[in-house]
Amino acid sequence: MSTAQLIQGNEACVKGALAAGCSFYGGYPITPSSEIAEQMVRLLPKRGGVFIQMEDEIASLASVIGASLAGSKAMTATSGPGFSLMQEHIGYATMTEVPCVIVNVMRGGPSTGLPTSPSQGDVMQARWGTHGDHPAIVLAPASVGEVFDLTVKAFNLSERFRTPVILLYDEIIGHTRESVVLPDSVDITNRTHPDVAPEDFWPKEAPPAGVPPMPGFGDGYRFHVTGLTHDHRGFPTNDGDIAEALITRLHQKIETNLDEISEVETYMLDDAEIAIFAYGIVGRSAREAVIRAREAGIKAGLIRPLTIWPFPTAEVAAAAQQVDTMIVAEMNLGQLIGEVERAAAGATEIVSYLRVDGEPITPTVLLDLMMPGTGASS
Numbered sequence: 001m002s003t004a005q006l007i008q009g010n011e012a013c014v015k016g017a018l019a020a021g022c023s024f025y026g027g028y029p030i031t032p033s034s035e036i037a038e039q040m041v042r043l044l045p046k047r048g049g050v051f052i053q054m055e056d057e058i059a060s061l062a063s064v065i066g067a068s069l070a071g072s073k074a075m076t077a078t079s080g081p082g083f084s085l086m087q088e089h090i091g092y093a094t095m096t097e098v099p100c101v102i103v104n105v106m107r108g109g110p111s112t113g114l115p116t117s118p119s120q121g122d123v124m125q126a127r128w129g130t131h132g133d134h135p136a137i138v139l140a141p142a143s144v145g146e147v148f149d150l151t152v153k154a155f156n157l158s159e160r161f162r163t164p165v166i167l168l169y170d171e172i173i174g175h176t177r178e179s180v181v182l183p184d185s186v187d188i189t190n191r192t193h194p195d196v197a198p199e200d201f202w203p204k205e206a207p208p209a210g211v212p213p214m215p216g217f218g219d220g221y222r223f224h225v226t227g228l229t230h231d232h233r234g235f236p237t238n239d240g241d242i243a244e245a246l247i248t249r250l251h252q253k254i255e256t257n258l259d260e261i262s263e264v265e266t267y268m269l270d271d272a273e274i275a276i277f278a279y280g281i282v283g284r285s286a287r288e289a290v291i292r293a294r295e296a297g298i299k300a301g302l303i304r305p306l307t308i309w310p311f312p313t314a315e316v317a318a319a320a321q322q323v324d325t326m327i328v329a330e331m332n333l334g335q336l337i338g339e340v341e342r343a344a345a346g347a348t349e350i351v352s353y354l355r356v357d358g359e360p361i362t363p364t365v366l367l368d369l370m371m372p373g374t375g376a377s378s
Contacts, residue, residue: 002181009147009173010035010077012180013103014043016151017075019186022101023049024074026063028056028082031115032171033105036077057082061089064100068093069225071216073155077103080113083122084129090164091130092227094250097162097204097212099191101154104166105174108358117358118170120280120331126166127309133247135254137261138166138309142283144178150306156189157261161253162211168308170331172281172360194221203234208245209252254310263306264315268294272301274370275323277316277340279305282329282361289366298370308336313343320344327369329353329361 007015013036017025025040041051050067054060060076067074078086083104093100106122108114113121126138137157139150151167158165194201194213198221206212215221224234229243237243254261265283268290269275278286283304293300303319303326305312316339320326326348328337337352344350353369355361 002184004179004181006177006179007144008035008175008177009144009169010105010175011039012144012147012182013077013151013167014039015182016148017101017155018043018047019148020152020155021073021188021190022075022155023047024064024067024072025049025076026052026054026060026067026074027076027078028054028060030057030079030082032107032174033077033079033103035174036103036105057085058089061086061093061100061102065089065093065096065098068098068100069217071219073099073159075101075103075155077105079105079107079115080109080119080122081111083125087125087129091132091134093164094130094134095227096225097214097250098164098225099158099162099214100164101151101158102164102166103151104168106168106170108356114358116171118172118281118331118360119356119358120170120282120335121356122168123308123330123332123335126168133251135163135251136166136309137161137163137254138168138307140168140279140306140308141173142280142304142306143173144176145180145182146306147173148180148182152186156187159191160189160211160260161257162191162214163254168280170281198222202232204230205232206249208249209256210249211253258310261307262310262312264312265302265304265306266315266319267302267304269301269303269319269322271299272323273299274325274327275301275303275319276327276329276366277303277336278329279308279336282331285361285363286329286366288363289370292363292367293370296367296371300370311336311339311343316340316343317345317347320347323348325349325351327351327353327366329366331355331361
């Protein structure tokens, strides 16, 4: 029977990765994610896995891609500057359809910024950091328990859709310790292997919105990997029709399966007249602010995406139709408010509360915004 454990957010990430079947970690230590590497180097070899500290973040994700191609479930973890260095390989993994998990424990930026302070400044980089038209799956936990759950989900989605998945949380969640009860077992998704003979197999043959099966390198199947636009054989091509079909399929395999990918929490939203849109640690403050607002007689509610990419357009649009005002609270200068405004389509007033001083947004601040006489509630 499971018992409560007092663990740190970064430790919960490690436990989630091991529960999901991670067998390779390639990384480079960086505050505030370093505890993930420290735990992995101790625990992964005991389970028959491999830990390698690489010379930098570029090499870290390269090693993860190689390990995944060889059949391992693989991950790395980093923070802002290291995440920037990984962008080219994130694009490569997307184009070559290599499953991998990248954890970004956000800190203040730009550049070296505030290494020990929280931020939500990498939200748009997680979506658009690499170049070209590409899909993205980005998960944003708000508690230690959710770090565990969404780490497992990140591996499952990565294997299911043959794509990199980014787990995005901030320094506070990474270093918070909470008492949590973790499950004894979790549901695990593994990549689909070919069900045809090697002579009948093509590496990238799939229906228009499909995910091609993935053998391990050296299993005896045809195997060609390139970041160039490629055909069903995996070979480079300049054919425009083939290029368009490939890029479209990469998007459609995600967009047609939003029911599996998207996860949004709503709280006290049924009769709400004012809503807060927040994610990660700010979503946690927002939940407490909603509770206090209700105690003060204010009909407040919360919409909190656990999947921030693909963006939960339908859920935000529905909430916007219902409430008079939606407060968007972020620890950045407004990286998701444009998406909220797009989804709301003018159906409600959008009010923002933003900060980039390395301090968290507290429930008291959000409650003040909702009190009568303020811009949000008047």
